Amino acid sequence: MDCELTPKLLPGKILEVTDLGVKVTLKGRMGIIQVPLRSVITDKSLQVGQEIRVYLSYIQVV
Amino acid sequence: MDCELTPKLLPGKILEVTDLGVKVTLKGRMGIIQVPLRSVITDKSLQVGQEIRVYLSYIQVV
Amino acid sequence: MSITVETAEQHYNDPAVLCCLRQKGTVISASDLEDPAIFPDLEESGLLKLSEDSLTIGQVLGSTLDQDADAMTPLTPKLVSHFAEKKTEESGKITTSLSAAAASGLNNSVIRFSINELKGQIEIPAGFDPSVLPFTIPSAPKLEPEDQIIRTLTQREFDVQEVRIGAETSFQDKVLTIREGLCTESLKADPLVKDAELDIIPPDQRHVYSNTIMDVIPIATKTEGILGEGTTHVMRGAVVILTGVDELGVQVHEFGSCEGYLDEKIRFGRPGSPDPDDIMIRIHVTVQENTGMERRGPFAAHKACDYIIQEIREALKKAPAEACVKEDVYHDYKKTGKPRVVLVKEIMGQGAMHDNVILPTEPAGVKGGRRNVDLGNVPVVLSPNEVRDGGIHALTCIGPATKEVTRHYFREPLVNLMAEDNEINLVGVIFIGSPQVNDEKSYVSARLGALAEALDVEGAIVTTEGFGNNHIDFAENIEQIGRRGIKVVGASYCAYQGQLVVGNKYMDAMIELNKDKDGFENEILADSTLCPSDAKRALLMLKTKMAGVPIEPANRNWSQDVIDANQQFIQ
């Protein structure tokens, strides 16, 4: 099936911060992303509740 | 800081399937994404271990 | 009993017998004639004597009665003038083509030009078709048949001004009392339910925290008849909201939950939401740990909730009819001669809460219904009245702004609008599930196409709640209908976050349901669901398309301006 995966810039919020990474929930509650600290770009130190944004598309099984 | 977020098409694998959603791990262990079933596009029934792809960018704190 | 035009056509070669007293000068039509099907009985009982010179129905239609005559009088050449000569070659043949019979029937009417002298010219343009003459049966002056009522549903609304907890469940003088022990008792609805609580939230005390809202459920019950007909009692001013967590405190769905302060998390007044003045009866259910993500967990919560509502329904059943503040009467119609259209509601069908109970026994109930996932998500036809009488109980949970809850289906704006519109003939409402896997999507879509083809509709509106891979079926459903030459309009939230992932050439008339200024799933319950104004836009667009007016190509990206501009047409 030929389907267009389009990344969308989504706002979200930080749910959890560890020494290793963050867990964020996306606006619209359509997903949760966990990434290592390296993948987070920030001007201030990370805290739960901070607003974030990230590009995400639907997931396609290949 | 003004930084360009660029979504990248990443391969990954399904870690977990529930009646509600899936959890995938991205290649290079650079992240875990959980999304509802509706956000998964698939030609076959979902199973742990299946290969997927998804667009994801870094996360930016705003 | 007089017969219809259709019956007359079927009995074209049977004897013509008056059904009632008719006066001299009457121009004979079907409504003056008795049904030949009962002649054997009439003859046997001596009420009717047919003679050799009886005229047939085909011969007498349009002829004139020359003298007063009683019921059960067979019409003969002595009684009528201007009847037609018998065409013998047609007799005995079963005629199934009604239009042919009608045409030959009309041939027997007469225009008489007794001209002795004529000076001048008669000009008849090419294409004159003498086999069709412009006469109608006098007593049935309307060519367009009346809409025929198939079934009638009466909904009586009863005001609720206060809700209390008390010793007995009762509903009297606009006060609903709910029995204290009912919640505990509801646990037996399903062993997965570990706790259930109930509290009352008056309209002026809404700034309270709430776990995620799984559903908004009207309180309604049958007092007569089955779903879609008879009488239903409905409470006005009070509505149930169902919330849920598991024993570990995890929201019953990790994604798309809308826990938070009720006044901030609900767009009050949407078809699916509580209204601004509604008292909310909040039922909070705790299910077994880790079952919130499984199909059985959330369903158990709905079962417990339904158990509680059922006792309230029993009290509501007893409300005296005269105490109702409003009575709505809804009809399912058979409309002949108006363009046949269908409404297709695509519903979630991917398991867990992405599921819906179809046709429970009680309005908006759970028991007695079957879930679309268990029906393989194939299309199922409901009558408009069945939908309006609570034929769908939604289990759907995510995302908050775009999900259609149970109350939404109870007050579905498109169902109401299309059912009441007298320019169209809404033949039914099709519910089709959205499965997970693309092959399954195609399978059910193909069945929708076959069904639409068999229904022989001219137009269809397809809606889908939510967004995500259900937009794949949404596109395919529209294509399956559109490529059969049926005019089709789609309605969905897409906007920014839910941009369509696939498309086809039949998706040229789309209604955007987004109400968020930035085009996001904004986590406010029911905000971007289908509202009456969306319904009007959709139906107008369908009528426009059916009238052959071209639809302008859509913009590449979502823009609120388009919606605003289109909205003007319906204001």
Added chain:
Amino acid sequence: MSITVETAEQHYNDPAVLCCLRQKGTVISASDLEDPAIFPDLEESGLLKLSEDSLTIGQVLGSTLDQDADAMTPLTPKLVSHFAEKKTEESGKITTSLSAAAASGLNNSVIRFSINELKGQIEIPAGFDPSVLPFTIPSAPKLEPEDQIIRTLTQREFDVQEVRIGAETSFQDKVLTIREGLCTESLKADPLVKDAELDIIPPDQRHVYSNTIMDVIPIATKTEGILGEGTTHVMRGAVVILTGVDELGVQVHEFGSCEGYLDEKIRFGRPGSPDPDDIMIRIHVTVQENTGMERRGPFAAHKACDYIIQEIREALKKAPAEACVKEDVYHDYKKTGKPRVVLVKEIMGQGAMHDNVILPTEPAGVKGGRRNVDLGNVPVVLSPNEVRDGGIHALTCIGPATKEVTRHYFREPLVNLMAEDNEINLVGVIFIGSPQVNDEKSYVSARLGALAEALDVEGAIVTTEGFGNNHIDFAENIEQIGRRGIKVVGASYCAYQGQLVVGNKYMDAMIELNKDKDGFENEILADSTLCPSDAKRALLMLKTKMAGVPIEPANRNWSQDVIDANQQFIQ
């Protein structure tokens, strides 16, 4: 490109522009005019210049061209005579009622009586309806619409004169060779399959013992298009029979099995059976012990069998078109103006072998289809072509004489008869499962009723295979249709052993399928199934009922005499 009458009606107030060169004296009709939808493009490219005094399409229909004129010429008062004055109050209104638009359009045609002197009398009977004038557009002289072809299926039959076991599967010069290792390989279709054997039974060597016949399966394959359209290759003269036991030697179904000598246990020549001259390819499958009575066991046998057939299909696909001995072309039609009827096939849906695969990918295949039990047994609509192209793979097993096997659906006599009958409009074939529990039966029956209502059919034939509690739904299905005013005929084996257990007043036109002289389930495969003569009786009875002719009450008990008497009508 010229436009249709419908398009002309829709663009009633748009400018009239000639689509092609037309000569002086032409009476303007829709077929002379260009589609206004493309005017913007034409104007932009300079091909068309509309002027202030252009006439509208509504004005020029029926007018006469006064001089030769080129394509793309806008019609003006200078060019035509007898055009109508513009009616401005209509412009800008979206007209959805096409008949109204048509009527006003025809109003502008002209009958001219230029009478200078008249002596005499003109008499016009009451009921003259001036809004309808008897003109047709000259280029479309027929008022009755043609049957419109929706899709076309071509079935090419290829003779099989010999079947062998060999090194490679191939099909050449009427010889089918089946690879020796194929059976062993087929075990991988399902782990429950423990053994599979294949042997060839020529028509003259049928006195061989056989385990119970689970199915009779035609060998057919798509070479183009999907099921119901495109091209299908079919083998003639060879058919697969599937038999099965479990590892303990128990017949795959303890009830209703028909093990025994093949020549004694099959009624050859029935729609579902092998024909008298057919070579039988017998595939015998052994499934895991004790799984023969579970749903998964028999289905595993069908999967292994389908695996084997698929390799034969691949060979059949390659057969050159010119080698076919017969080519049948089947159409699905949209028939306007003929009475809409539907065929309802009630199929088993009680689990295990009482199940059917709906719409597999290959004709009469297994893969790609879904089982009606998994669809909750709700009614599903197939087009007649989809059924004739092998849209149903039967898993049904009991009892032998009354079960409808896969080949039965492939050659269903009622589908063929009703689809080809040009007095009726078969809108579709509905498959509805028969569940176990009475509540579920009622649930799916009610959906059948809602579907029949939405389909707006005048008549229906309901059939059921087998007998037993499926007669409860059979009765309920008939009632759900009948009480909506739809004429309905039922067809089933009942006779002595299968006497109906319930009944209702709509069951007044019943076709008995029994062929056993004592009225028993006689354990002979397909003996008492629906045959062409039954189909003819059923359709004639439906037509009779639709024509309003009363049906005589049935006798209290089954009697062969009734069938014989009715059979005379169709001979």
